[in-house]
Amino acid sequence: MQMIKILLLLIFLILLLPVLGTHSSTHVNKFSTVRVVSASPFLINGTISPAGTYVLRFNNTVNITFFKYFYLSNDSRLYLKGEYINNTLTNVTTIVLSAQGGYTTINTYYIKEFYVNVISTYPIPVHGGWYEYGQYVKVKLPYFYQIGLIREVLTQVYANNSRVNPPIRVNGPLTVTFSFSTEYFVNVTCPVYGYINGTLSRVLSNWYPSGTIFNISTVYVSPYVKYITSGNLVGIITLNSPIIINDTQTQLDYVTFLRPVFGYVNGIAETIYSQWFNYSTLINIPAFINNGNYRINTVGNVTGEYRVSGPTIVNDFQYKQYLVKFPFPLEIYISNGTTSRTDSAWIYEGDNVKVLPQIYYLTPLIRYIIQEQTYNSPNIHLNYTTQYYVTVSYPIPAEINGENTTLSSGWFNQSTSIYIYKTYYVTNNTRIVILNSNTYFIPSLQSPTFIQIYYIKEYLVSLQGIYGNSSTVLFTNQIWDSYNATVYVPQVIEHGGILFLLNSTKSTYVVTDPLNITAKYLPIIEPSPKVDYKSNNNSVLVFISGIILATASVSLAFLVKEKRIKRE
Template sequence: MFSKKEKRVIIISSFILVVLFSLLLTNPFATHIAKAQITTGYSSPVGINVDGGAMFSNGTSTTYSFVTNGLKGVFVFDGGNFYSGAPVDENAFSVQLNSNLLLSNFQDYFIKEETIVNYNSTTGTYGVCIIDEIFNATTDKASISPNLISGNGGVTVRNGISFYRFEYITKYKTSVPFNITLWYFTSLNSRKYPTITFYFQFSNSTYISPHIKLDNVTISITSSSANIQIGGIVYPYVAQFVVGGAYDGATLEVYSWRAYMKMYYLYNGNWYVPPSATTLPPKLYSGAISNESVSGNYGMAEEWINSNASVLQIQGVLSQENLWTIFASAKLVGTTVIFYVIPNGARWIGEVTQNGRQTSISITNGSSVQVEPGSVSYFLKLYAGTSLVYTSSGTLQVVGGPVIINSPVPFTVNGTEYSPGEYTFNAPVTVVFQNVYYESNNVRDLLKGVIYDGVLENENTFTIYYGPAYLTAIYYTQYYVTFQFTVTGFVNGVQETLTSGWYNASTVIYIPSQIISVNSTVRYITLPINIVITEPMSVTIPYNVEYYVTVTHEVPALINGQNVTLTSGWFNKSSTILIYKVYYINSSSRELVNASQYLIVVNSPLYITTNIIGYQDLVGIYWPNSTITYAWYNVSQEIKLPTYIYINSTARYLRISNATVTVKEPTIIIPKYIIQYFVTVRYPNGTEISGWHNSSSIIVVPKIIYINSTARYVLNSSAIYVTKGPENISPSYLIQYLVSVELPNSTTFNYWVLRGSSISVPKIVNVSPTTIAILVGKNVFTIYYPQVIKPKYEYKYLVTVYLPNGQIIKEFITNGSSITYPSIIYISKGARYVIIGKNSTLITSPTILVPKYQLQYYLTIFLPNGTTIEGWYNNGSVIYLPKTISITSYERYVLSSPTSVVVNSSTTIVPKYILEYYVDIRYTNGTTISGWYSKGSEITLYAKAPFYYRVDWNGTFMLANGAKVLVTQPIFENEVLTLRIYLISTGIIGIVAIILAALFVNSLLSKPRKGGSAPPTPPSVGGETKS
């Protein structure tokens, strides 16, 4: 058992370990411990510090944390008197936009974009330069490797720490006031490397720079995220937009100063003011903050201006304060809900609910929304990114106030009727205006609408919950107007159908001329009229009467003194119509008309039977003897013309145009005639042919005149004679005989040959596509009479040989001879065909030969023991490989690929064999495990034994129990047991060591405690104060 002092030692030690372990677990990034709390009189960076601590207007507070991928700071400098102490010792200061970038591998990088401003007292101007820096804040005094970071700048060393730095080449020279905007974004590139992109903009009263991309820095460390962390669970991460000494930890003394600062973070593509901020950084923090500061006594005081979301800086004493307290409320002004929020520009979301409908809007200070009378509830939410920081809610009622009503006709309020006039009521009220009010049977007033607070509404009932409200009823007067019939007109310029009914007073009606049908045969044609409605009235519309006259056919007529075609249609009353019996269209065309009456006066609807008997045209005929005759012919009548006109017994005219002409129009007909002559032709066989022939026509005599089936006359003179007049013709002819030639292809050719001439027969005859005949004997014969010629021929046959390599041999072989083909055909170096059987064939007819060949491949097989097998093998044959090849008694090859090979190509085969070694393991209990193992396999040498025995293995290797052995040779191992004699002595030594340790701790606690000072503050690291 332990004494009380020993127990106390154990309890205290355990407590310290638990506390330290808890801190490490809850904040693995908190490697920087801040200095003591900054209070009045101490130096610190001053500006906008966001650490996730929020103070509400009701005095309560909370903490929050969020991440972002962008920060922005706006600095407006109006002027001042200032000085940066050692090591700067100049009239200069810096403005810094700082944050901590956390990666998924728990690394922390301090991002710093700053503006350094120098004052030149000689010129009274300021010099402005822009810088970005990145520090490794993962551990205290950590550095950045040049190989892991790239951008426009490079890695530099300060106070033994390597960090990244880039200074923009352009330095601005300016007078006050001037503005500087700094911002940057963080992201991951395609290789999952974090990137930081820096931008800035400078402006003064005469110049505004574009958005300038300062730098694009890549940290070559793979990460799944690249977020700026703000706030935290134990020690918060701080984002800053602050003023401090120029550089290297300098302190800025301020004697006069006026400037404005704004700070934003990026969320979902928009910039927002953070929910909360303090003038100075917190007491404890994670990561890093600015190492430059402002003097406590010669420093700055800050004031939050909510209207433009900015911080005013003036000379003053430093004090750690919240720049604002979070506040949100809503006020009802009439039907407008106005929202008031602090801080303005933050991510405020407002929800307004009324009558079951909810509206969600983004809120800035002074934002408003229109609502309806009744109960309205609102719910305001302040976010930091996606983290909810603060909420405020309430309910508003929209009721009460005066309601002024003016109406020219009676109306009701809350069910009570009031006479025309103006009245004032208190809300809430329900007002009902009459839609129609009758002054008499033919005068009435119609509600046009109600002017409600200056807006014309198309309703007659209003429920008003709040005032002031103004309602003026607008009515218009209507009069009853009658028409003797329905017409179409324009009412105030709009076309309408006009019937008896109500019309607005002062309405202007225009009725244009139009047709009013009484029935199908009587109608009225109205005359135009204009009317202005000023009272109830009856309108009489002037009109003319028309009657419908029906004629069965259109005919020419004289209507009211004008020649027109009479058709069915409408005619004015008293119109006169005269119908012609014969109507001359012109001097060569006329019409014949029949009608039930020819002279008509229209005083009622009429039905007149009319018909055009026919049309006639004047036609002339021009004869071939140059005479012309004229006559009237009905249209479509056919005129027949004579076929022949004889001049004498051997000459006449023949009509060659149509025999009839149909009359279609006035015309002169010129029929076509030609002259013919009488001609006689006499042939050598005594035949004589006579007939009429056209002048200049061609007479063709026959070229052949048959005597019998084997003899004929053939024309020996011209076959063509041109007819020029009457004449007798005797053409000249020669004799031909029929000769037949019979060929061996069973074809007979017949030729007509002149008596005494010769004929030739072919030397080669194609009997068929596969057989030809060769002439034996003469091939020329002289002809003196009809005869049959039979020449002598011998036969050759087409032989086609298909070889297996795709080659085709085609050749004509004489009947009874043989053809020979190759015994071996090589396809390639490793493939060939070998003939099966004899290689020649006797030919007695056309034939196709496909000799049989065997396909063979040349194979080479390499075995692992150096043996080579090679030769020609038939396609499809099977070669069997040896399954085992012994090298020694303890080494062998074992086939691991298929045991046989099917021959289907020429190839070199290297079968896969596995080298195996014989393994023999012998145990002390007499057990033996042996067998073949593949080269490279692993075996474990293990045997169970009582704890007081040690197991070893002797043989091929000297190994401990449980050893793993890679099989690379034959293995023979034996189990060896050795007794453990040191276990008892080892246990005794351990017990003694524990007792001595306890006595040593007790002696430490027995010593008196001495006072001491706190450990010194860790030194600063380039551009950062380590917390």
């Protein structure tokens, strides 16, 4: 803490010493020194001194005065921008120094200026006068002086008779001359193409130099685009005053047709050739031009509606086509290599259309069988066979178109004749008997048909009775019996007034196939009542016999199950 107090006391004494020294010096007359550097003459206490460097020691007051301008000639001078006093820039012309015992330096800051003389026929925003060395004479370009529809346009600038491009750097005295050219305003009511001084251009409302030559007539802007001109100024015009051009032009474009085509120009049908068309002309080359069963088909780079908007090359081909129609969709092959499924097709003239072998289902129960056939004109008659589906509840023998066959569910040609046998003999000992059917005869099939069949199968049963092991035949009989029926052999028969008894333990048979039954009989001592063996149609054999044996009489009765069936 004591150390800090000592330091603060020392700092205070150091700050106080200059004040004490100054106070004491006011009582002593000292010498001062000034060093002056000037690029132009100046005055020291009213006495002129040439330009140069001076060192002056004095013990009293000194007045130093500098000139604001110092003319080197009529068109060049020095201009005082200020003085550096002890390296500090000031902007005064007179400096008063008192003897303080110090040292002062004064350096003048002069720049060189040159006079610029401006010569212009028309008003221009550039002034003449004094310009600093290195300064630029600036001209805002483009510049023009306008009165109404006439204007003077600054075109060239000269400095000391030499052509220069602004801005102009001032490196010495200058005479700047401005040159103008006259322009007139051309009012174009509608832009047109023309030649301006021989160059193809778009003529627009604008300022044009006096003497400009306009040529506005039929103008070819390219070999395939031209403009036809009409209006108040058509031909060659030399501009010498403001004018109004009230011209209109029609653009025509050359459309090249590599081959003539048929079409419509602005709605009018014609054969179209290469020619000039007005811009926006509507050309319609339909892809198809119909004429009943024939049409013209156009293919190429321009089809349909096209508005002319420039030169165009039309590379279209037109072909004649004929329409082939079918009663239903078919798979077809065209000789140009196209395959499709359709009920109609446009065929190029000279091409053939081949109908491929196929089946077309009109409904699930009606179909058409189509054979391969070829056509080359619109007049066709499709050859096909109509078939109907016949549903049979169970396959059965029938006569189809005069041939014996089995009628099953399947497809049959239209007009097929179908006759269903009521009794059909499969073999000489096997037959089928129709018990019931919704139809037996279809003379000409004209629609899908369902045939409901109820039938039975019958086998021929042949029964022969013989005498013991001999070849003597006591009786023979044949009947047709249904499958799985039971046949009973009579136990007792009468032959020649003699009763015979079946000599076998087997007297019943089940019908599963044709049967040939041989029954052996032996005579009984006394004659027995006559027993008849009868069959009615396809019924089962029924025998009732009575045998009375012993010394008085023996009777035996046989009961035979009878089944009646229908037979033709």
